[in-house]
Amino acid sequence: MGKSELALSGIKVLDISSGYAGGYCTKVLRDLGADVIKVEIPQIGDICRSFGPFFKNEPSVETSAPHLYLNAGKKSITLDVTNPEAKDIFLKLCTESDILVENFKPGLMSQMGFQYEELSTPNPGLIMCSLTYFGQFGPYSHFEGSDIVSYAMSGYMHLTGDEDKEPMKAGGRQAEYQCGLAGSMSIIAALLARSVSGHGDHIDVSATEALTSTFDGVAYFQTYHKTGSDPTRAGTRLITREPTGAYPSTLLPCKDGWVHVHYSPSNPEGIGFLTGNERLADDEVMSRMREHADEIDGLITEWLRDHTREEVQTLAQEVRVPFTMVQSIEEILSDPQNQHRNFFAPIEHQVVGKMSYPTSPFRLKTAEWEALPAPILGQNNHEIYEKDLKIRASKITDLKTKGVV
Amino acid sequence: MPKSTPLANIRIADLTNVIAGPVATRILGHMGAEILKVELPWGRAIGNIAMHGEDEEGRAYNKVGTFNEVNRAKKSIAIDLTHATGKEVFKEIVSVSDIVIQNYSPRVMGNLGLTYEDLRAVKPDLIMVSMPALGLEGPWSNYISFGPGTDALGGLSSITGYKNGRPHKPGNFYADHNSGFHVATGIMAALFRRYKTGEGQHLEIVLREATMSVIGEYFIEYQFTGKEPKRIGNDHPVFYPHGIFQCKGDDSWIAISVESNQEWQTLCEVIESTELKNDNDLTEVSSRRLNREKIELEITDWTKSKSNKEVMDLMQTRGIRAGIVAKASDILSDPHVSERNYLDTVEHPDAGEYTSPGLPFKFTRSSTNLGMRAPMFSEHSLPILSGLLAKDMSTIASLIEKGTTPLEPIDRVYS
Numbered sequence: 001m002g003k004s005e006l007a008l009s010g011i012k013v014l015d016i017s018s019g020y021a022g023g024y025c026t027k028v029l030r031d032l033g034a035d036v037i038k039v040e041i042p043q044i045g046d047i048c049r050s051f052g053p054f055f056k057n058e059p060s061v062e063t064s065a066p067h068l069y070l071n072a073g074k075k076s077i078t079l080d081v082t083n084p085e086a087k088d089i090f091l092k093l094c095t096e097s098d099i100l101v102e103n104f105k106p107g108l109m110s111q112m113g114f115q116y117e118e119l120s121t122p123n124p125g126l127i128m129c130s131l132t133y134f135g136q137f138g139p140y141s142h143f144e145g146s147d148i149v150s151y152a153m154s155g156y157m158h159l160t161g162d163e164d165k166e167p168m169k170a171g172g173r174q175a176e177y178q179c180g181l182a183g184s185m186s187i188i189a190a191l192l193a194r195s196v197s198g199h200g201d202h203i204d205v206s207a208t209e210a211l212t213s214t215f216d217g218v219a220y221f222q223t224y225h226k227t228g229s230d231p232t233r234a235g236t237r238l239i240t241r242e243p244t245g246a247y248p249s250t251l252l253p254c255k256d257g258w259v260h261v262h263y264s265p266s267n268p269e270g271i272g273f274l275t276g277n278e279r280l281a282d283d284e285v286m287s288r289m290r291e292h293a294d295e296i297d298g299l300i301t302e303w304l305r306d307h308t309r310e311e312v313q314t315l316a317q318e319v320r321v322p323f324t325m326v327q328s329i330e331e332i333l334s335d336p337q338n339q340h341r342n343f344f345a346p347i348e349h350q351v352v353g354k355m356s357y358p359t360s361p362f363r364l365k366t367a368e369w370e371a372l373p374a375p376i377l378g379q380n381n382h383e384i385y386e387k388d389l390k391i392r393a394s395k396i397t398d399l400k401t402k403g404v405v
Numbered sequence: 406m407p408k409s410t411p412l413a414n415i416r417i418a419d420l421t422n423v424i425a426g427p428v429a430t431r432i433l434g435h436m437g438a439e440i441l442k443v444e445l446p447w448g449r450a451i452g453n454i455a456m457h458g459e460d461e462e463g464r465a466y467n468k469v470g471t472f473n474e475v476n477r478a479k480k481s482i483a484i485d486l487t488h489a490t491g492k493e494v495f496k497e498i499v500s501v502s503d504i505v506i507q508n509y510s511p512r513v514m515g516n517l518g519l520t521y522e523d524l525r526a527v528k529p530d531l532i533m534v535s536m537p538a539l540g541l542e543g544p545w546s547n548y549i550s551f552g553p554g555t556d557a558l559g560g561l562s563s564i565t566g567y568k569n570g571r572p573h574k575p576g577n578f579y580a581d582h583n584s585g586f587h588v589a590t591g592i593m594a595a596l597f598r599r600y601k602t603g604e605g606q607h608l609e610i611v612l613r614e615a616t617m618s619v620i621g622e623y624f625i626e627y628q629f630t631g632k633e634p635k636r637i638g639n640d641h642p643v644f645y646p647h648g649i650f651q652c653k654g655d656d657s658w659i660a661i662s663v664e665s666n667q668e669w670q671t672l673c674e675v676i677e678s679t680e681l682k683n684d685n686d687l688t689e690v691s692s693r694r695l696n697r698e699k700i701e702l703e704i705t706d707w708t709k710s711k712s713n714k715e716v717m718d719l720m721q722t723r724g725i726r727a728g729i730v731a732k733a734s735d736i737l738s739d740p741h742v743s744e745r746n747y748l749d750t751v752e753h754p755d756a757g758e759y760t761s762p763g764l765p766f767k768f769t770r771s772s773t774n775l776g777m778r779a780p781m782f783s784e785h786s787l788p789i790l791s792g793l794l795a796k797d798m799s800t801i802a803s804l805i806e807k808g809t810t811p812l813e814p815i816d817r818v819y820s
Contacts, residue, residue, distance in 0.1 A: 006598075007594035007595055007597055007598040008594055008597065008598075024619070028587075028590060032590075032591070032594045033594075051642075051643070052642060052643070053626045053629050053630055053642075054629070055629050056629070057629075057630075065622045065623075065625040065626045065629060066622040066625075068622075068625050069621040069622045069624075069625050070621070070622070116769070134741065135745055135767070136767075137744070137745070138740075138741040138744045138745045139740050139741045139744060140721075140741040141741075143721045143728070144721065144724055144725065144726040144727075145726060145728070146662040146664065146726045147662075148639060148641070148647060148648070148649075148660045148662050149660050149661075149662060149726050149727060149728035150728070151660070152649065152658070152659075152660035152728045152729060152730040152731065153660075153728040153729060153730075153731050154731065155731045155732070155733065155735075155736050156575070156576050157649070157658075157660065157730045157731075158656075158730050158731060158732050159576050159577060160565075160573075160574075160575050160576050161567070161573070162567075165567065166639075166649055166651075166658065167649060167658055167730050168565075168566075168567060168573070168638055168639060169638070169639050170561065170565045170575030170576070170579070171561060171563075171564030171565040171566070171575075171620065171623075171634075171636070172561070172564060172619065172620045172622075172623070174575065174579070174619065177619040178583070178586070178619075178765070179765075181583075181586050181587065181590065181619075182586070182765040182766050183766070184590055185432070185586060185589055185590040185593070185766070186766035186768065188590060188593040188594050188597060189411035189412070189436050189593055189768075189771070190411065190768065190771065191593075191597050192411045192412065192593055192596060192597055192600070193409070193410075193411040193768075193770070193771045195597070195600050196409075196413075197409075197770075199770060200770075201768050201769050201770045201771060202769045202770075203766050203767065203768055203769070204766065204767040204769075205765060205766045206745070206765060206766075208728075209745070209747055209762075209763075209764075209765040209766075210765035210766075212736065212747070212762050212765070213582070213586075213762045213763070213764065213765045214576070214579055214582035214583060214586070214762075215576050215577055215578070215579070215582065215762070216424065216471050216474055216475065216577055216578055216582075220733045220736075221733055221736075221737060221748075221759070221760040221761065222470045222474070222759050222760070222761075223470075223733070224733035224734060224737065225759070225760070230732035230733050230734050231733060232656065235573075236553075236573060236574045238553075238577055238578075239576075239577050249551070249553055251557065251562065251571070251572060251573070251574065253571075258557075258562075258571065258572050259557070260550075260553055260554045260556070260557035260558075260562070262550070262551050262553065262554050264549065313548070317545075317547075317548045317549070320549060322548075322549040322550050322551060322554055323554075324548070324550050324554040324555070324557050324558045325557060325558060326557040326558075326562045326563055326572045327557070327558055327559075327560060327563065328560075328563050328633050329560050329563060329564070329623050329624060329626075329627045329633055329634060330627055330633060332558075332559065332560050332617065332624070333624055333627065333628075335558075336543070336544045336545070337539055337540060337543045337544060337545040337546075340540075340542065340543035340544060341540050341542065341543050341611075341614075343614055343617065344624065352629075355625060355628050356624065356628065357621070357624070357625065358614075358617050358618055358621040358624055360618075361584075361587050361591075361610060361611070361614045361615045361617075361618040362587070362590075362591045362594070362608065362610060363608070363609040363610065363611070363614075364591075364595070364606060364608055365606050365607045365608070365609070
């Protein structure tokens with residue numbers, strides 16, 4: 001089974017964005033079968049190429065870990081779309097694309113003459129997706145953003161961290177990843193709408209809203225309305241603190257590290273049975289579990305102390321109790337479940353050699369994910385400029401000299 | 406011409422419970438799909454996780470906060486799938502649906518005799534979505550885990566935490582929402598493929614794999630360095646200052662990230678610190694990192710005298726990346742959130758008015774279905790049975806009487 005059977009095969013994506021959000025947006029589209037051309041600034045490339053860590057700790061545009069992950073399987077051409085001399089080429093690329101992804105500050109595309117109305121006139125089916133930290137309109141739309149700023153303003157940060165410490169950001173770049181995911185989701189919805197109407201769309205995605213969309217308002221807005229006060233972070237426990245609420249759901253230490261322990265609604269006596277501790281199945285505790293959280297943590301920890309993470313997980317899962325290990329990145333790369341499912345695949349890259357890459361979160365039974373490396377900066381210039389767009393080689397050389405290509 | 410929704414005319418038979426699955430179908434419901442939520446006959450399992458307070462008026466099952474949030478824009482029919490007649494009713498629904506989605510652990514659908522093959526027999530171009538925690542196959546396939554447990558197994562807990570601290574967790578049910586969004590995306594892609602080819606398919610999206618996908622760079626990093634990535638709290642691997650600073654008021658904070666030496670100079674001007682601005686030792690990020698204590702004291706000295714909103718405005722006016730650490734009340738009263746009409750406030754007959762997150766994107770040429778509340782338990786059983794499935798009244802009466810399609814939750818029997 002080949003690529004032709006993937007869901008979005010034949011869909012052409014022009015990605016002039018730079019950074020994690022656009023990178024993940026078009027990674028998802030690529031995972032689902034679309035052809036993605038990254039349009040990158042000459043010499044410098046996508047800003048992800050400047051983020052470490054780097055292979056052998058040697059910074060270069062080809063050796064950045066986030067770039068290698070996010071851009072695997074995409075094509076790369078160099079073009080400075082902000083340069084007026086690039087305009088003709090860019091417009092031509094747009095007419096041949098189904099999807100355009102950009103993350104300039106709101107207003108900049110219009111300033112350059114690239115507003116959606118302009119771009120879609122010769123190509124009415126074009127879907128343009130604009131990814132920003134705060135959206136295309138509204139009083140903060142001109143604000144300067146970053147992952148941590150969106151994480152903070154989304155409301156997520158206030159709920160992450162320990163009760164007695166400052167709010168904390170999650171690991172990684174979750175605001176930007178969620179922004180990218182919201183982008184790919186809305187783009188595919190627009191493709192479905194286009195199948196019926198024939199016309200494309202301009203989509204406005206906000207990273208801050210994307211992250212706000214990932215928490216449940218019950219822990220947040222509904223609780224605020226109910227209690228009149230702002231819910232606050234609760235360490236590794238769930239935010240809701242009703243005394244009768246279910247518990248545990250937290251991280252606890254065991255013999256060789258940490259495990260996540262969780263109550264099972266379909267097996268309420270399971271934890272008492274697993275640990276052999278009658279108190280954990282006692283009516284007084286069971287009827288007001290969240291109120292007894294500290295006691296429950298203590299009783300489970302007594303049992304955990306004598307067991308390794310792997311023992312905890314195996315023993316608990318045998319009796320249908322959802323306890324799971326906190327695994328390190330190293331362990332995840334080779335855990336038996338990932339090995340069985342081949343979630344990581346080896347990819348050979350001409351500069352960094354062979355590495356294991358996360359494949360795709362979409363397991364389509366009709367086709368395999370294609371394991372290809374991230375492109376070298378400008379790798380596809382010749383193919384796209386001269387073969388596809390039929391631009392004369394001398395013109396390309398000229399534009400190269402001027403730093404446009 | 407009035408705008409239509411992207412998923413108009415799509416019908417989804419939704420067997421999902423708890424959070425991740427319902428999040429996926431609430432997104433699709435908001436994009437115009439008709440979601441038939443097939444509920445368990447004994448009511449709402451999620452109540453055991455997040456039941457909000459006791460209830461004296463009865464019908465507590467209609468007032469479960471999380472349920473009402475993640476099941477907006479759906480219809481409810483309760484079916485006991487362990488009854489042979491229940492399976493038949495379900496298959497009739499499938500025969501007039503485009504998609505079946507389920508998030509049971511892998512063995513359940515097989516035990517019920519409702520596998521993809523079973524259901525494709527009644528709907529040849531069916532798209533079926535399975536969203537197990539760890540995968541339909543493999544040594545851990547039958548392990549059960551909720552979202553926070555897959556954070557742990559998938560690496561997010563390991564890279565989240567205060568500097569030199571223990572592994573931690575982000576927010577509340579992040580992994581569930583993250584996988585729900587991936588599932589909504591995958592379902593629409595499968596619909597697009599069906600539109601082109603006429604074929605359905607069985608799509609699998611695994612909670613943990615969605616989590617690993619949003620931290621993918623860390624797996625490459627480990628292979629580069631041979632070292633576990635460190636937990637760094639609010640730090641950034643390169644930029645400094647980058648973090649949060651205390652402001653005036655209780656638990657009040659501002660997030661600031663300075664990403665160039667020019668921004669550093671501007672920051673010094675905004676906080677009126679000539680001392681920092683004129684300190685030539687601090688012009689480069691590498692040297693700033695060595696003087697954290699001094700810099701943090703100086704910034705906090707200034708931020709503590711102002712509200713976080715004042716600080717945000719003063720910083721943003723000068724182009725510094727800064728934003729308040731927003732609380733629920735901040736978001737509910739935020740002029741930007743309001744102008745963008747982001748929040749979704751609905752009125753529910755039993756639960757009253759409630760506000761939830763809306764959609765993180767805005768179409769120009771398509772509409773969405775925000776503003777629709779969650780259904781009450783079994784609210785649409787009768788219209789679905791008599792309308793969509795065209796059953797006669799005596800058949801419907803018998804289904805209700807035998808508890809196959811109950812109109813009120815029945816006592817759960819643990820087998």
